[in-house]
Amino acid sequence: MKYCNHCKKEYSDDHNFCEVCGKKLVEKTESQSKGNICPNCGKENQTTARFCESCGTSLQASSKAKEKKETSKVLTAYYKHKKLYNTLLAGLVVLLIVSVGLYKYGEHYYSKEQQIERYQKILAKNDPEELAETVVSSDKNFKPKADNLSTFTNYTKDNKDYSNYISENLQNINDKSQDLYLKKDGKYFFLFDKYDLVLQPFYLDVNTNVENMQLKVNDKDQGTSDNEDYTWKLGPLVPGAYQLDGSFQSNGQEEEIEQKVDQVNREGLEDDSSRELSFAAKKVKFDVDSDISSGELLFNGQSVGTIKDGKLEGAGFIWNEDGNLQIKQELGDLELLSTPLDFDGDEYLEKDYSQDQSIFQPESFHIVPDTNATSGDFYINDKKAETFDKEDDIYSIDVVPTQKPYKVQLKQSFEDEEINSDTETVEPTDYVDSTAYVTLDVEEEIDEFDIESRLDDLYFDVSDYTDEDFDFEDEETKSLAGYFSGGTDNEEFIDFKDNFIGPSRKSDKKDYVVCYLQEVEDVTRTGENSYDVQYVVNYDTYYDDDTDHNNQYFRYKKANLVVEDENIRIKDLGGADNFEEVAASDYE
Template sequence: MKNCPNCGHENLADARFCEECGQPFAIEVSEEPVLAEEEQQESEKKRFCPNCGESIPADADFCPNCGHPLKAAVRPATTVRKPLSKKQKIAIGTGAAIVVLLIGGFLFSRHYYSYPQQLSRLEQTFKTQDPEKIAEIVTSEDPNYQVSAANLKKFVSYYQESGHKADFADFLMDLKTNPSHLADFSLQTKGKYLGLFPRYQLVIQPVYLTVTTDQAGMALSLDDKKLATSKGSNYQTTWGPLTPGSYQVEGKLDNEKSVSKQALMRYNNPEFETNSHVNINLHKISFKVTSNIDGAKVLLNDKEVGMIEKGQAEIKDVVWHQGMEVQLTFKTASDQLKSDTYQIAASEFAADDYDEDSDASVIQLDFDHVQSTADVQNFLDSLYSDLSGYTSRYGAFGAAQKSELAEYFVNGLSNADEKDFEKFINDIRTSGKKSQVDAKAKVESVSMTGKDVYTVQYLIYYDTVYTDDTDDVSEVFRYKKATLRYDEDEAKFQIDNLGGAENFERVGGGA
């Protein structure tokens, strides 16, 4: 040990300066012993003077070797960052991948569970028309209604009917773009997907049907399933909740039935409120249907009950029920024609009041763009009036008259029947004895056989007038199958053909 001559502080034996006051000591030369391995390791832990590099005690304020102040000068040794290990690198990579996946999953989920995407998936499910799949996305808030594939089949069947396919296309469009218009469903949020995104679900609105009767003891059925028996002359019952769709309501009393089909669908159905109330009255009606097409079928609520013959059909003693409609159909070679419909009210055509000669007992149902028997008769009257004039030896039958005659025939002068008419006219005019032939036509029947094509049966009355004292000769012939075409643009008939010799017959005649 070495005491400082200035302050008396005890210093290490090899100190060159006092570690307390910095007083320099006389330099003593001595050999520095080699440190043992343990001492060397221990020395590595010591502090070193930043000025001279000499080892210094941990609590020294000045370097014992060079006197350099240590408190402000000494800095902690720089930490050398070790390279990452393979495990550390894998851990960091895995963490980064998880973060990327979480962000990507969130962005995907936000799109997948977005409002438009959920509506699109609902629309695709309804598009399948599969009751099982639809039942998975539909719920109900009516405690008495059960959502099931069996019940939803009624909804699907409604839109599978030919008359409602266009409505189904509208339904799908509104489901995807404007669900508030659906009427039979409401769109509500039911919980959340992944705890983040609102879950949208369709809530079905069931329907109810009120049935009233005017007689007691009437068996009442819905879709062939008996649900009640009327208990008085003013009986009323309500059935439901029911799935929106079409239902058949039947009332039966003794051997009489009243059957009606009710469309209990709100969407695109302005008659919903009316159809939700059925009044079953079992009374008989009789009426007559007139039309402009012979051979047209008379349908009563889509069931054939008669046929138009000679312009009319008589329907007698049928049981009336609410919603009863009359319509005519006629099938041509290329089309199925339908008339307007007529809905019969409860107060109309009572069987006890039927009078076949009264207009009050008649329903007239004409087909649009169809020519009547009267139209055909007017055409033939014009043709045979001109024919009578052409046969007269006192009238002209030159190029102008031939051109007028040709207008009555399809293809004009090249029509074979037109040539026969010309020959007939010329034979009369050149006979020498005949003055003229007076001709008149009478239509017996008209049938529409195609668009603007008519098959006509008619009689021709010929009265031949002679130039001398010979008595007039009257003859009657029949064209059994003449084909006429109506030109809509020109608004006129033309003869296509008169049916050939096999469809022409002599009916009678004499002096």
């Protein structure tokens, strides 16, 4: 196709000159067709023109046709590659869904709470190998391994309170006051916070003033001191229990200094995570004078003497300032271990020993009970400590001071039942004078006066019933039965009625018998509503003739009385083996 550059008009290839201007035609190039061509006159216009510059014809129809043609090309290309495009689109959607799912999973899995929970589960297993793969150290000199973590895992296994404590405290990030803590350290996949489980080891500086002392820690040899101012520097060590044993020769004898250290919760550590222990040797000797009646005197858990009747003479041992002197007290079934006693070995050195001056009086705690019971057992922490009855004068129960509270109770044990007071809890630290007064009342006992009154009434009525001048019909029989447990079925009632009252009323010789309670000698509670009573009755028999009256005294040694419906009744008078005549001279 040919084209006039002057008139901007297109011609067929068989034309050589423009019919309008006579200019020579040229071949039409791609660049020459880029304008907006008028469909009427063929003039090329600006692409933004809406009407032809030559003839005024609207150019919008041409533009729309062109756009339609271009759109048709795009759709043709789309339909030609439709399967490929759909596959790519589906792949993008799947990739988006998977990416979102993985992010949500990672957001949960790597959340602070989930990381803490996984660490807590590992700690609960007490497995040093698994812990070694998990924990990191705050000390560059310590490399977590199964063999050097076993002391820690053994301790957590044996001490559940400690294990639970460190596990719960993982919630506190960067809490360096704990043996284990969580530290935020970087990101997982550049997205999620990463938390490390950090273990803080410690160091021990063990000092001694003894040359040639051999030190062992948890049965592992740590070497021997070579002078009298020697320090073993031990560590880094993991939190846990450590048994330190120092042995040396002194005056031809093998001496030992030992100490058990539970190094947990960063207690006693300096800022550099070190702790000093003294294995300096001092020989002490003293006598003990104590309110504690019996027990073992312990130094660092080892017995150094036995306290008997509050006394111990010549207690001696190697003393060091970090050691603990305690008393393990045995009182009845109760065993108590005192808090460390206030003891300064420098005041009781063996070289200064004197029986007049070297007397150690350990502090004690006094529990003073007040009770309405006449007998029973005092229990402390559910263990029987002391037994008393109404003839004893127990003013206080003397026990060693402890950090834990004393739970005090009175129990009365009988053949078929037990009566207990309320439990009183005594916190030793609440009492400045080391004395606690406790009330241990039990279910109220029957007063001896009430028993005397009841027996008085019984024998007064029996006196009347033996006299045939008084009625003893159904009403009186029912009244008499009211004094006995089980009423008319009680064997003691039947015996009174048939073998004592009846014969007396029918006798041609006996007039009546004056029955009188002489004395209640003893009352022993045998149950919540049961009592054994020993008493003496005066039976004075009068006759119809001139026979002198017969005045006799009889003792019921084991009469059993019970409380029923708030009334005292006789259950059993003890039988023939518990019935005896006593001399009238004892009472006249």
